[in-house]
Amino acid sequence: MVDIAGVLGSMFSLIIVTILGFIAARVGYLTADIRPKISNLIFNITLPCTVLASVGEVDPSTGGDAITWSIVLGAAIFFVMLVAAAVAVAVLRVPVEQRGLYLFQGVLTNTGFIGFAVLDSVFGGASVFLGSIFIAISNVFLYSLGIAALTSGGASGAEAHRASLAETAHTVLRNMLNVPLVVSLIAMVVFFANIPVPAPIMQAADMTGGITAPLAMMLVGLSIADADLKSVLAEWRLWGFTLIRFLITPLVAYLALAPIVPSELALGVFIVLLAMPTGSMAGPIAATYGQDGDIPARGTIVSTLASFVIVPILMLVMTMA
Template identity: 30%
Template structure:
């Protein structure tokens, strides 16, 4: 990928994010619209996009690639545990620190960025990272946040099995699993159904970027701050996690597109759900919100640098 392609892709991303920011600032969206658009993306458009793309680009052999992001996540968790102790992160934000350090905002930032930079052909490789990221976030990540409360009342609460299963099997992942069944058993999909799913799936990228703009506007750019824990999370997202994957993948003879996709995904902002998880657990919601806002904003500046570094992958 040459520098002009990288720049043009980033400009497109910034323009759509800016559109969401400006429209929300002008009051175009009613209260709760961001929740509606989030549901439309994650529960309808993204499963459709994944289903179509898997049948179009995925192969049975690509499932073996899951091992690499899995190893990267495990190593990153170890580093996150050690760093949180070194920074003496206080109770109520330890779990959020570790989960935010390791896990990425794969859907709302990673996916549109990947498609903008590499095209639809990269989506199967995105799914490789997305599967591991989803399992990591809603298993160990959610557990770490849930058990790290600032008060005993919340600490006593537990995540129910039903709730955990619903989080471990979100609609996008279900869409992937269904598509694997169709792929494995070579079940034909009617052309009209494929076209309809494609149209709906094409909503993902623009809506995701507009959603980010809305979130940034609501969080307020003036409220962001940089304390030692926030800086630690940012180092994890933008330096340590991608560096771990880079070093893991460097000696392995894999597709350059796979390597680039995994590294890009590992360097995206923190998941937008971490403030919600922190709130449910009685944790430090302000810290969780701040990490989402700061990492999302700074990611806009990280992308151009990341694109240039990917030329060496």
């Protein structure tokens, strides 16, 4: 399905950029106070440009089948993640008051930052467009059922449930209607309606989107540099959760779906996104809903470090299958 040597080379390149971000943080070029600004730059400008530029790389003759399966798998991926997280919680006997946090960090993954960087490196620009379809669909479930899972346990969860329905609905709607989602929908309209986009616009989108991956990976390096790695790496339950949710689950999913899904590209995107680590926003969002944001924040570091090993393993399995 993919060239494993190329995959390893791509992942190694991402690791190098992450290390550069780590070094930049250590010497003071990157600091925690500018992280929100860079995140907003990526999320609201460079990432949407990446999605728009990817439309031109989808082959119309083969794109229809891949898009159809991307829609189907995009509707399923959230529930696969949620079930996998629930299984991990049960196996690891996570304390009741922490179960919602573990479920949430299992469904809020870093698809937008690391996910698109890996997809573009491994499968090329067309996979970014397919990935945007996955994210557009799964976000509907993430900011509704995902938030419900987060607030499902503990006293703080009960307090969150007492919040006004109007306020909760407003927050969910605001999170769902973000710039990448809107651009993803525009990109799908452009593709299906075969709307010509002026070359200067596509070139500008391609140039701007080109900085998404390096910026995203440097932010990962910044997060690692800011973390107390000694205490984070000692969290055995987070490592067990990462093993079950981010490695075993994608392996089982691939073995189950490979005989069924005819589009190798759509299946590859599904497996890569399924293996993406917990997103950096998991902690802040948890704190917003009155939960302990420290646990998902630690999960972000553990699963991100593990992803540099997990993704090549998954690509190797798909190559050999």
